[in-house]
Amino acid sequence: MDYDLQLSHVYKTYDNGTPAVIDFNLDVEKGEFIAFLGPSGCGKSTTLRMISGFETVTKGDLNMRGQRMNNVLPERRPTSMIFQNYALFPHMDVRQNVRFGLDVKKMPRAEADRKVDGILEKLGLGEIANLPTARLSGGQRQRIALARSLVVEPDILLLDEPLGALDANLRKSIQNELKLLQRDLGITFVFVTHAQSEALALSDRTIVMNAGRVEQISPPRELYTQPRSQFVARFIGSNTIIPGTVRATEGSKVTLDTAYGPLSGTDRLGAGITEGRDMSIVLPAEAVDIVPADVDAAQIATEFGGNSIACKIERLQIVGHIMKMVVRLENGEKIDVEGHVDKYRDRLAVDGSAHVVWRSAAATVIDQ
Structure with missing residues (x-):
C-alpha cells in the first residue's frame, strides 16, 4: 500500500x-x-x-x-x-x-x-x-x-x-x-x-x-x-496518577497495592504484566465519580469494585448545568472533578467527607 x-x-x-x-x-x-x-x-x-x-x-x-x-x-x-x-x-x-x-x-x-x-x-x-x-x-x-x-x-x-x-x-x-x-x-x-x-x-x-x-x-x-506513558498521562487532559505495585491480574484487570490500599485499572497494551511490577493507575477526570461518605461500603464495592479513596470536598461551583468540584485526597493531593449538577446538588457540601470512586474499565494501568 x-x-x-x-x-x-x-x-x-x-x-x-x-x-x-x-x-x-x-x-x-x-x-x-x-x-x-x-x-x-x-x-x-x-x-x-x-x-x-x-x-x-x-x-x-x-x-x-x-x-x-x-x-x-x-x-x-x-x-x-x-x-x-x-x-x-x-x-x-x-x-x-x-x-x-x-x-x-x-x-x-x-x-x-x-x-x-x-x-x-x-x-x-x-x-x-x-x-x-x-x-x-x-x-x-x-x-x-x-x-x-x-x-x-x-x-x-x-x-x-x-x-x-x-x-x-x-x-x-x-x-x-x-x-x-x-x-x-x-x-x-x-x-x-x-x-x-x-x-x-x-x-x-x-x-x-x-x-x-x-x-x-x-x-x-x-x-x-488511554495514555500509554507517564508523559502522555501528565501532558494530556486532567488525569490523576496513582502509583503502586502489581498485586494480581485477572484478564485485562490489574490490581495494584497503593498508598490507599488495593485499587485496580485496565491493561490496554497486553504487555504481560507480572506481580511485583511497579505501575500506575491513570484516572481521567471523566472516569472519576464522587459519592457522599454515608454511602454503604458494600454498595461501593459492588458498583465500583472497591476502587474508593476517602476525600474532603474543597470547593463546589455550579457553571450552567455543570458542577465543578475540587476534592482533597488523604495525602493532600487535589483532584478536579466535573459532573452534571442534578447528580451532585444537595448530596455534597464544602468541607464534607466523600469518596473518589471509579470503575476499573475506565482507568488505565501504565508503567511507572
Whole structure:
C-alpha cells in the first residue's frame, strides 16, 4: 500500500551532535488529518520541516505516495505549507497572493485565474480579492494563506501552528472551517500545534512528542482516555496518577497495592504484566465519580469494585448545568472533578467527607 506520507526510522541530528528527532515512524493514509502535539523543543516543527524539505533528514526514509523524498527540493514535493506568520506579500493584493504559486509553476493565465476564482469563492474571499493584504484582519489573512496553499492542489498540506496569532473566538471559528474544508477536499493535512484542544478537536490521529521521540500515536479519544506513558498521562487532559505495585491480574484487570490500599485499572497494551511490577493507575477526570461518605461500603464495592479513596470536598461551583468540584485526597493531593449538577446538588457540601470512586474499565494501568 502506498501511503500519502511515510516516515521510517527518521532521525534529525544537528551538526553539533544534538538530536532533534529520534527514530520517528509514521504511516499516513490519504485524506487523514494528523496533528503533532508536544511542548516547545520536542521536535514537532523540525519533523514538519523535514517533511516539507526545509530540513534535511539525517537518517531514515521519508516517502510520499511511494516515492523517496529525502533529497527532493521543497518546490518539487507534492506539498504546500502554511506558516504561523502566513508569509503573505504585502505589495500584492489578495488575488495576486493566491495566484503566486501557479505563476511560479508557469500555469497559463486563464487556467490560473479559473483556479484562483474557485478557491476564493470556496473560502469566501471573492469580495476582497482586489484589496491589499495589509488592510485585512487576521482571520482574512489566514484564509488567504490557506487559499494560496490549496490552489496549487497539493497531495499534502502542512500547517505550522497557523492559528497561533488569532484570538480565541476567531481561532475556534477557523478550526471549524478548517476541518470541514479538509473533509470536503479530501487532502491529507499535517498540523503542528502546542494547543491540546486544537489537536484533539481537529485530528483523526494525534502524535504526542517529547524530547525528540514519539510517545504515542492515537485517535484523540483514545489518547485522552488511554495514555500509554507517564508523559502522555501528565501532558494530556486532567488525569490523576496513582502509583503502586502489581498485586494480581485477572484478564485485562490489574490490581495494584497503593498508598490507599488495593485499587485496580485496565491493561490496554497486553504487555504481560507480572506481580511485583511497579505501575500506575491513570484516572481521567471523566472516569472519576464522587459519592457522599454515608454511602454503604458494600454498595461501593459492588458498583465500583472497591476502587474508593476517602476525600474532603474543597470547593463546589455550579457553571450552567455543570458542577465543578475540587476534592482533597488523604495525602493532600487535589483532584478536579466535573459532573452534571442534578447528580451532585444537595448530596455534597464544602468541607464534607466523600469518596473518589471509579470503575476499573475506565482507568488505565501504565508503567511507572
